[in-house]
Amino acid sequence: MLRRKFLSFIGKFVVVSAAVGGGIYSLARALVPSLLYEPSARVDLGDPAAYPEGVTFISDRRMFVVREGNKFHAISAVCTHLGCTVHNVPLVQKKDIKEDGKILQESWEFACPCHGSKYYGDGVNYAGPAPKPLPNWFMYISSLTGHLVVDMSKQVNRDFRVTV
């Protein structure tokens, strides 16, 4: 008798919780988008020769393209703290920074207007609440068009450069 009661209770419990849980789950799951109508992570940035020496801000894809002579790389402009767009701050006087034992000279920095995070010119955070450096994106020269292409789905090391 006790076993029958217990089994009946378990049975009801399973049916009711499956119905309620399944209902809530399906309602909530419908809100998580399964398809994103967002621009491709691969961006054609045009002819590399058009880029001036130093930093160029690509406003519609929120990244910086950096040119040093014939070397190029791309740094994200999305603050790693809470996602504001960081500003490029040119330095009037060049500044020496020490990173991993090496001394680098930089002529610009990045600063976030939202909560005051600061990044060195190579994207490494050094002040404010930012938890990690700005990511560098993978970049290549299209063999078809000769254009500079950035793939924002692939993160690369900070010393990654594309030579044109």
Add this chain to the structure above:
Amino acid sequence: MRKTIRSLWLKLTWAFNPGTIKEAYRARIKNFFLHWFPPKVTKRSFSWSYSFWLGTISAVLFLITLVTGVILMFIYIPSTVRAYWSIEDIEFITHYGWLLRYSHRWAGHLMVVVVFLHMMRVFYTAAYRETPGRDSHRYVNWVVGVILLLATLFLAFTGYLLPWDQLSMWAVTVATGIGRTTPIVGETLYRMLVGGTTIDQETLIRFYTFHCIAVPLVVILLISYHLWRIRKDGGLASTVHYDVPLDEPISEAEDTMRVLAVPAVPRRVFLVTIATWIVVLIATLLFRAPLLEPATQAWTPNPAKAPWYFLWLQELISFTTIKIGHFVVNGGFVGGVFIPGVLFIVLAVWPFLDNSPPDSTGIWFHRTRLWQNVLFTIICLTIVFLILFSYYCRGPYWHVYWPWNRPEIPGRF
């Protein structure tokens, strides 16, 4: 003719002007608007200075946002292409559009303030406690109230995105970014709220639906329940219970502490409604609602500040990133999710932690509750201080300035 109109008027309003006590009782039962009120209320429930009628004021403010909001829904277009320009039309083209928009905004902001003050009043008077010797469960209303406070904040916040200007864009970027920093569930929650990985059309339509349908529906249901519970729990908290069972004789002392609810209470509700409305109208006439440049992801205003009721969180997240060696916790989680989360959970369960004697129920600043009142005041003052500091002293790149020489960086256009 005049006689007919007069008699019709009297027929419609007799319930509010009963001639005898018997008529007053009958009026309460016969009139739909009056049957919400109990037969009698304690003078304490009724007094201006005990409760300051803050709950009624919040409900009236909610009603104002509801009425103006429905009209605004007819005009506003929730599309990233047209939202900004439809707000500009409401402001400059639509007849009295500015009145609707400013009233809606002011009623919303005031609602955040008044709901918070209402919560403070209930805390300081220990009104979440039971009337001694009576069957009441006021802690339920306290928990419902905390949910309503959160719902009010969420309503105000979702409304913030709708103008689709730079103010909206970056306030929402920061606030949704906070949720995203939560470990494990953060990214899923972010996508549920934003509908993608960036703030775009999907976000706008989601916030619009939250703001206009989902949250107001929840708030209407919860307010109804909140009000119903007040009656079930025997009116505002005090040591006297109004609803004495019929077989129990009412002591004379007790009876002198109570008044007939009709028409005294509806009259005061009416007065409070008018006064609240006037205050909102005055604010509407004196202060314009801001509308910055159209929203763009490309450029963040400097500084980008959250709406004022979230500024204390923005101040917290700007210095709570924890770094121990290579172990880093984003300040967005610590200051934006963990600290407020703990605060709200403690707030919600406070009635169960409060073990002061029952005769402190419904008494302002009862001496047995001294330490908890002090603690509560310190937390409230800290929040207010953080909001004011962040609002007046934070300038470009989140540097600290004196309010009088804070540089203004102009917009891009």
